[in-house]
Amino acid sequence: MNGAPAPPLLTAGRDREVPPRSAQEQTPPTDQVSDLSVETVIEWFAHRGRDLPWRHEDTSAWAVLVSEVMLQQTPVSRVLPRWTEWMRQWPTPADLADAPTSEVLRCWDRLGYPRRALRLQECARTIVREHGGTVPRGLDALRALPGIGEYTAAAVTAFAHHDRAVVVDTNIRRVLARSVEGVALPARSYSAAERALATRSLPAERERSVAWNQAVMELGALVCTARSPRCAQCPLAENGCAWVADGSPAAPVDTRRRQTFEGTDRQMRGQIMAALRRDGEVPTKDLLALDPEDRPRVERCMMSLVADGLAARTEEGLRLP
DNA sequence: AAATCGGGGTC
DNA sequence: GACCCAGATTT
Numbered sequence: 001m002n003g004a005p006a007p008p009l010l011t012a013g014r015d016r017e018v019p020p021r022s023a024q025e026q027t028p029p030t031d032q033v034s035d036l037s038v039e040t041v042i043e044w045f046a047h048r049g050r051d052l053p054w055r056h057e058d059t060s061a062w063a064v065l066v067s068e069v070m071l072q073q074t075p076v077s078r079v080l081p082r083w084t085e086w087m088r089q090w091p092t093p094a095d096l097a098d099a100p101t102s103e104v105l106r107c108w109d110r111l112g113y114p115r116r117a118l119r120l121q122e123c124a125r126t127i128v129r130e131h132g133g134t135v136p137r138g139l140d141a142l143r144a145l146p147g148i149g150e151y152t153a154a155a156v157t158a159f160a161h162h163d164r165a166v167v168v169d170t171n172i173r174r175v176l177a178r179s180v181e182g183v184a185l186p187a188r189s190y191s192a193a194e195r196a197l198a199t200r201s202l203p204a205e206r207e208r209s210v211a212w213n214q215a216v217m218e219l220g221a222l223v224c225t226a227r228s229p230r231c232a233q234c235p236l237a238e239n240g241c242a243w244v245a246d247g248s249p250a251a252p253v254d255t256r257r258r259q260t261f262e263g264t265d266r267q268m269r270g271q272i273m274a275a276l277r278r279d280g281e282v283p284t285k286d287l288l289a290l291d292p293e294d295r296p297r298v299e300r301c302m303m304s305l306v307a308d309g310l311a312a313r314t315e316e317g318l319r320l321p
Numbered sequence: 322a323a324a325t326c327g328g329g330g331t332c
Numbered sequence: 333g334a335c336c337c338a339g340a341t342t343t
Binding site for chain 2: 073074075077078110111112113114115116189227228261264265266267269270273308
């Protein structure tokens with residue numbers, strides 16, 4: 001555990017400003033979150049942190065895992081009602097394992113990336129089959145579960161099992177990029193240098209590490225936000241934030257452009273899934289009407305949904321699996 | 322390393 | 333209209 005050799009400490013993101021260091025420098029880098037900052041952020045969280053249901057003491061490890069999967073690329077506000085209904089219907093892994101997949105996909109509703117719902121059910125089945133129905137401990141065992149990657153395995157370890165783990169999500173990346181590196185935004189892709197920074201910023205003591213993970217993530221979600229950070233309310237602003245100390249320099253303009261959603265297969269798949277959730281079964285002719293101009297696109301998306309296990313073929317068209 | 326995978330709120 | 337959101341998986 002944590003046995004991986006530390007990546008080169010001086011590698012920085014492509015678009016990072018890094019103070020020049022000589023190549024033969026021997027001393028370990030000091031750029032990390034100070035003990036005082038850790039205390040300050042944990043204290044801030046105690047007063048300003050949100051009261052989210054999956055943070056309650058009596059919430060099961062499984063319920064925490066479900067929340068983490070739902071929160072992958074999905075804002076808290078949209079997860080809240082879906083998580084509540086989901087946990088009411090399927091409180092344990094065994095409950096979800098036995099549920100009809102069509103109902104699972106309907107309850108997932110419009111959370112997006114519905115393959116997450118399929119993987120969550122597969123995850124439940126694996127937990128029942130291989131772990132006696134209880135969420136396993138340990139990063140390796142968690143990572144082996146469907147739909148559980150590096151982040152979610154660490155989050156479940158920290159927030160469900162209350163063990164020490166290096167949690168790095170988009171919020172934590174941003175807080176560390178600003179407060180330690182002094183840059184407005186982290187690079188688009190997650191680097192080994194960032195993992196190393198998060199690792200050396202994590203308090204050694206178990207209980208404090210859990211509190212830090214929770215608190216710094218919340219700070220990124222509520223204060224150190226991507227668009228217009230509320231530095232006036234930030235406990236780090238006058239307490240060592242490198243970005244504020246630097247005069248809050250703007251992020252370099254990003255010339256790359258993201259794929260527009262309109263007209264993509266993703267949008268079409270979403271429309272087909274919406275129709276299936278509503279009617280259960282939909283004739284092909286009705287699906288083709290979703291884009292009369294581009295029949296190949298509709299057929300391609302129907303094929304991919306079947307291949308993903310999100311839909312099944314009927315004589316007429318598609319139905320929920 | 323890059324592409325793909327939803328959907329909606331927000332600026 | 334572009335960006336963002338407690339990422340994972342595949343190529």
